[in-house]
Amino acid sequence: MTPNKTPVPPPATPPKPPLEWKPANLWLLLFALVALFWLRDLWVASTQVQPIPYSEFLQHLKTGQLESVTVGSQFIEGKLKTAQADGRTRVVTTRVAPELARELAGYDVRFEGVVENTLLRDLLSWVVPALLLLAVWSFMARRMAAQGGLGGMLSVGKSRARLHSETDIKVSFDDVAGVDEAKAELRESVDFLKNPKSYGRLGAHMPKGILLVGPPGTGKTLLARAMAGEAGVPFFSITGSEFVEMFVGVGAARVRDLFEQARASAPCIIFIDELDALGRARGAGPMTGGHDEKEQTLNQLLAEMDGFDASTGVVILAATNRPEILDPALLRAGRFDRQVLVDRPDRKGRADVLRVHLKKVTLGTDIDPDAVAALTPGFAGADLANLVNEAALLATRRGADAVAMADFTAAVERIVAGLEHHQRVLGEHERRTVAVHEIGHALVAMTLPGTDPVHKISIIPRGVGALGYTLQRPSEDRYLARRSELRNRLAVLLGGRAAELLVIGEVSTGAADDLVKASDIAHDMVTRYGMSPEVGQVVYERQQPRFLDLPDAMTLERGLSDDTAQRIDAAIRALVDEAFDRATAILGERRALLDEYAQKLLAQESLSEADLQPMADLARKGPVPD
Numbered sequence: 006m007t008p009n010k011t012p013v014p015p016p017a018t019p020p021k022p023p024l025e026w027k028p029a030n031l032w033l034l035l036f037a038l039v040a041l042f043w044l045r046d047l048w049v050a051s052t053q054v055q056p057i058p059y060s061e062f063l064q065h066l067k068t069g070q071l072e073s074v075t076v077g078s079q080f081i082e083g084k085l086k087t088a089q090a091d092g093r094t095r096v097v098t099t100r101v102a103p104e105l106a107r108e109l110a111g112y113d114v115r116f117e118g119v120v121e122n123t124l125l126r127d128l129l130s131w132v133v134p135a136l137l138l139l140a141v142w143s144f145m146a147r148r149m150a151a152q153g154g155l156g157g158m159l160s161v162g163k164s165r166a167r168l169h170s171e172t173d174i175k176v177s178f179d180d181v182a183g184v185d186e187a188k189a190e191l192r193e194s195v196d197f198l199k200n201p202k203s204y205g206r207l208g209a210h211m212p213k214g215i216l217l218v219g220p221p222g223t224g225k226t227l228l229a230r231a232m233a234g235e236a237g238v239p240f241f242s243i244t245g246s247e248f249v250e251m252f253v254g255v256g257a258a259r260v261r262d263l264f265e266q267a268r269a270s271a272p273c274i275i276f277i278d279e280l281d282a283l284g285r286a287r288g289a290g291p292m293t294g295g296h297d298e299k300e301q302t303l304n305q306l307l308a309e310m311d312g313f314d315a316s317t318g319v320v321i322l323a324a325t326n327r328p329e330i331l332d333p334a335l336l337r338a339g340r341f342d343r344q345v346l347v348d349r350p351d352r353k354g355r356a357d358v359l360r361v362h363l364k365k366v367t368l369g370t371d372i373d374p375d376a377v378a379a380l381t382p383g384f385a386g387a388d389l390a391n392l393v394n395e396a397a398l399l400a401t402r403r404g405a406d407a408v409a410m411a412d413f414t415a416a417v418e419r420i421v422a423g424l425e426h427h428q429r430v431l432g433e434h435e436r437r438t439v440a441v442h443e444i445g446h447a448l449v450a451m452t453l454p455g456t457d458p459v460h461k462i463s464i465i466p467r468g469v470g471a472l473g474y475t476l477q478r479p480s481e482d483r484y485l486a487r488r489s490e491l492r493n494r495l496a497v498l499l500g501g502r503a504a505e506l507l508v509i510g511e512v513s514t515g516a517a518d519d520l521v522k523a524s525d526i527a528h529d530m531v532t533r534y535g536m537s538p539e540v541g542q543v544v545y546e547r548q549q550p551r552f553l554d555l556p557d558a559m560t561l562e563r564g565l566s567d568d569t570a571q572r573i574d575a576a577i578r579a580l581v582d583e584a585f586d587r588a589t590a591i592l593g594e595r596r597a598l599l600d601e602y603a604q605k606l607l608a609q610e611s612l613s614e615a616d617l618q619p620m621a622d623l624a625r626k627g628p629v630p631d
């Protein structure tokens with residue numbers, strides 16, 4: 006074991022460049038060109054009669070021996086009336102500039118033109134530039150190959166997706182820790198890939214597209230590779246930005262090519278990393294040059310996803326840390342309709358991730374993964390891998406035999422200092438406030454009937470929720486809400502703030518978002534749903550007219566008298582105040598539960614549905630204020 010092994014995944018095998026311009030090839034080419042020129046000259050020489058001096062030609066002309074004359078650009082050819090001694094009837098002479106010829110003819114002198122041998126000049130004038138061009142090309146091709154792409158221009162449109170065969174991927178789910186829920190969701194698809202035929206037995210089909218959503222460094226890419234490793238199938242991966250990299254029109258061709266390759270080697274996994282680079286909502290953002298290109302690529306991707314049958318055994322995985330900017334068309338049924346959350350790990354998850362990475366370094370006896378996990382709230386998997394490496398580096402620099410706990414504390418300080426520049430890290434008091442606030446929401450929700458069940462509570466800093474969040478999934482789609490349900494919803498929203506006031510003794514800014522939502526609901530109850538006896542069943546607000554609605558729609562809005570406006574305001578306030586009082590009453594009755602679970606949440610950072618079950622059972626038993 007080496008102490009400072011960097012925990013990175015095994016590198017992708019570099020693709021082979023398509024054509025090698027070895028020096029040997031270049032010399033061969035040069036030789037061929039020279040030979041060509043030499044042959045040409047030889048041929049020219051053999052087909053032509055030996056030129057005679059121009060003066061001699063003039064002599065023939067003057068004595069009337071010529072029957073006809075053909076004038077070329079370099080040579081003048083004459084046909085003799087009578088054959089010469091050697092039997093030839095043709096004479097050839099090299100042209101001489103006319104004025105010069107006239108002047109020279111005045112003297113009794115023998116003169117002739119010469120055609121210079123242009124072989125060398127030809128070589129220099131265009132063979133050398135051609136060679137230079139070739140050299141530049143081969144240099145570039147090699148550079149591109151070295152950068153991991155298939156050699157440049159020769160393979161434009163060929164997908165740069167790297168094919169990992171089964172033996173390539175040695176990553177398994179064991180290497181990914183702290184994301185148990187995501188692994189559980191993916192396991193089904195692994196079974197499908199292992200045995201696509203039996204899955205279709207009852208006519209069911211797997212989701213085609215799975216989108217891994219989560220902050221950077223939480224192991225999305227790792228998880229995708231692990232999935233291929235587990236299923237033992239080929240893995241085609243490509244990064245969203247690679248699609249739109251080089252030439253216009255290439256992106257769409259790449260998508261087509263990628264799917265073609267995948268279909269040929271099914272069952273397999275296609276993985277599109279950083280989908281947001283490619284799948285940004287169309288028509289959004291500034292109209293830049295690359296815009297159309299992206300749109301074309303995206304359209305091609307959508308078409309390919311629609312065009313193939315899920316039973317072929319190709320699973321398309323994609324990852325993003327910005328799901329909110331994705332084009333909605335990508336998330337529609339039949340495309341990436343299943344989303345898997347890969348969030349930052351909680352305390353136990355961090356300890357698990359650390360155990361994976363600690364295997365790679367030599368450890369002292371005083372290292373406790375749980376203790377390190379406690380020091381690192383908000384760290385993602387990649388941060389933890391980095392932490393282990395930093396600690397190992399520190400120990401190496403110290404000249405120690407093993408990494409000690411002190412190295413870890415020093416490394417944590419370093420990394421946190423780096424993170425603090427751009428990301429907030431919560432202090433102990435803030436964490437407690439957030440924990441109490443979230444349990445407040447959950448406890449009220451569990452007490453009141455008809456509210457959505459609580460699936461998970463988390464106070465992981467920099468997780469998907471801004472500070473902390475209580476995940477309530479609606480159990481059914483509702484079109485109608487009864488008044489009592491809306492009142493309960495209001496109480497749940499105010500439960501956070503009520504808990505803060507009860508336990509901490511003071512309210513904080515953490516409830517700002519809750520208050521906005523609560524005010525909206527109360528406002529609608531009064532002005533749109535006619536649910537307040539003081540105001541009556543008159544609608545005081547229409548839905549905002551939309552962009553192209555008739556202008557008359559706006560004039561329909563009723564003007565409010567001052568008196569009515571006051572009554573509306575009072576009614577809204579009464580609803581919110583009442584909800585706050587109800588929440589406070591509920592929590593006051595269950596103060597022991599509130600304290601106990603706030604403590605638990607603070608320690609664990611996240612509580613699952615199973616963790617919360619005892620609290621839900623007890624909460625329901627207590628009295629419910631009206």
Ligand code: ADP
Nearest residue numbers: 180181182221222223224225226227386387390
């Ligand atoms: P993402 O794609 O979500 O940004 P990566 O999968 O690229 O994150 O993670 C980068 C590296 O961080 C991984 O190669 C691995 O070494 C480490 N890592 C991240 N998450 C985990 C995890 N959940 N378990 C173990 N290692 C992790």
Ligand code: MG
Nearest residue numbers: 225226278324
């Ligand atoms: Mg990634």
Ligand code: ZN
Nearest residue numbers: 446501516519
């Ligand atoms: Zn809240």
